[in-house]
């Protein structure tokens with residue numbers, strides 16, 4: 001009986017180790033909610049014995065660079081620079097702040113300046129993506145890490161391309177908020193009929 005118990009204990013410890021995965025989490029390090037959500041997810045995975053790398057994609061100017069978010073044993077973090085020299089981040093911030101509490105009609109989105117702000121902001125996403133994905137040093141480090149699974153975020157397709165380029169063994173698409181329409185579309189999931197299409201914003 002004692003032997004059996006020891007045997008069960010021994011094998012469960014061994015299995016416990018072999019079940020550990022190397023997980024990379026691609027985080028849009030541009031908003032605190034995303035940082036918190038992904039960090040908490042990383043903590044839960046690290047507590048379960050996995051090795052977690054928090055890959056912080058800095059695709060907008062960020063004043064939280066010095067925050068240490070790898071809080072548990074088994075967690076590490078990489079800061080990835082997606083900062084663009086020719087983007088006026090201050091201007092984007094100012095314009096966002098101006099419109100944050102305005103009681104605007106949906107039609108104002110079509111007005112000149114708002115379109116310009118949106119277009120500039122979305123362009124920074126694609127340009128930052130290009131900067132990161134063509135960063136040979138980062139991509140080599142990503143590939144060499146040989147992640148068993150990479151978690152990608154829902155903001156854009158960039159991290160999906162990144163995990164593909166970096167030859168991750170598999171990937172998981174994480175929705176940190178409501179199910180977004182294009183995620184639902186590609187996953188073959190229904191969205192409620194009342195859902196206001198995100199594409200409305202993307203036409204800019």
Ligand SMILES: *[C@@H]1O[C@H](CO)[C@@H](O)[C@H](O)[C@H]1NC(C)=O
Nearest residue numbers: 019020021022023050051074
């Ligand atoms: C996790 O990290 C530890 C310490 O660096 C290492 O010994 C172990 O092999 C890693 N496990 C996986 C699954 O990557």
